[in-house]
Amino acid sequence: MEFVHSDKVKALQEKVGAFMDAHIYPNEDRYEREVADGDRWQPSRIMEDLKAKARAAGLWNLFLPGDHGAGLTNLEYAPLCEIMGRSKIAPEAFNCSAPDTGNMETIAHYGTEAQKKQWLEPLLDGTIRSAFAMTEPAVASSDATNIESSIVRDGDEYVLNGRKWWTTGATSPLCKILIFMGKTDARSPDRYRQQSMILVPRDAPGVTVLRSLPMFGYDDAPHGHGEVLFENVRVPVENILLGEGRGFEIAQGRLGPGRIHHCMRAIGAAERTLEKMCKRVKSRVAFGRPLAEQTVTLERIAEARIMIEQARLLVLKAAWMMDTVGNKVARAEIAMIKVAVPTMLTRVADMAIQAFGGAGVSDDFGLAYTYATARSMRIFDGPDEVHRNQIGKLELSRYN
Structure with a gap:
């Protein structure tokens, strides 16, 4: 293992660090004031401004390897991500915040070309955000095979039912897409082939955000964490990721x-x-x-x-x-x-x-x-x- 970062990484470290000094740290208090002023769940003006500046500086989607991102390895990205971690507002400013990073990686790796066109591209652009609906309040979700939410095929659609919580981002008005995990075959003898993942538009009928869930009293507005009810939510069959049983x-x-x-x-x-x-x-x-x-x-x-x-x-x-x-x-x-x-x-x-x-x-x-x-x-x-x-x-x- 090489303990010395490459010249490329050193240059990016300097560039990210300079951006933090010039734009992130000086605006942390302003961000907090904007969130506290009025409707906490509306996007922050300063955050949108920071995102535009980071993108213009070429400091955008650094987390994602390959053609969609900056082409960095995990080892190359590590010191850059560490710098971003110094401020709670920095990851979003660079379009490198969870759960969007994981959702973008998921769609990039497992999505069809149509799914990438519809959802990955706006996520990469930072014009929308996303959520990951996996954890459930009724079961010990540390064992993902316990998940009880259902995904049932009905002709050219899947019908989804379930209650999720700690669905980070679901409370944000910028959230337009959720990745939902449920069971397509609860009777499969292989407990690890019962689950599937499917893309669900946030505005699909039957998707209801019940409440925001504070973490030790912090609601993380305007992104937040939500408890979400899925009641007979219908999505097209082509929204499935990778195929049934691959969740x-x-x-x-x-x-x-x-x-x-x-x-x-x-x-x-x-x-x-x-x-x-x-x-x-x-x-x-x-x-x-x-x-x-x-x-x-x-x-x-x-x-x-x-x-x-x-x-x-x-x-x-x-x-x-x-x-x-x-x-x-x-x-x-x-x-x-x-x-x-x-x-x-x-x-x-x-x-x-x-x-x-x-x-x-x-x-x-x-x-x-x-x-x-x-x-x-x-x-x-x-x-x-x-x-x-x-x-x-x-x-x-x-x-x-």
Whole structure:
């Protein structure tokens, strides 16, 4: 594995970093004000402006390899995604935010030419957004075979029924398409061939967003997370992705890159959190000494730096393996980072909050939101327990 980034990546790092300094960081407060002012669920004016600037600068769809994106490998994209992760508004500005990234990858890899024309192109343009409807409130969705939503063929249409939640993006007025996972053959003896995925227009009759779901009190407006009811929703047969019974296969292909992107961004969030902590402890005095001179503070800073460096190396290794031997062979490394990185970010955010005291649990410095996001990461895209079980089984398989 090469630990030195190529000249191409270094140039992009500099360009993305400069864009962050010039446009992202100075507009974070303005973005928050615009969301808080009036209807929280309307698109932010500054975000649309930032998207136009990023696209004009050639910093657009950097996550997607091949003809549709920037042609970067996972290893090349990793340091760029880390920079974006330093601000919660940056990924969308570069058209590199979840769940759109995963949905674009899914349609690019598994969609027909007609599906790409209708839905991938506007997603790549950033004129619409999307949602991924997989998790259900009635079952333990950490086991995707538990999904109860149904997809029943009726002539030239499929009829969909089910209740989904934590459908990120469904509450946004920019959301125009959902990828829905349900069962086309609940009686199949192969539990992993019962599910299918299908494209559902957001405005299809029978699609109802029941409510917004706050995460630790944060509603993430104007994108948000929704509970969505699908009642006798009819979509054309040609909206199926890849074919009946291929849903679990698509999910595995979709979640691998999605997990590593989340972890890349989390490294950036951890770096910025540590920066805030260091600046804070150098400027605050308690019991006659700056906090930065107290041993407990030095130990926490050192622990944070060690954890961040360890996590970054593990993420880079996973990215390198995905590029060189494929996602299936790299599944242990992908599972490892999905456990290690959110745990690291949760710990770093917790130590920073402690250093800030009462200010840390307020919304003034963004630490509470970082902590909430980090803690949530230990659940979405597969909880820690699922990934640890997979890692353990793969380790034991070496001794068969």
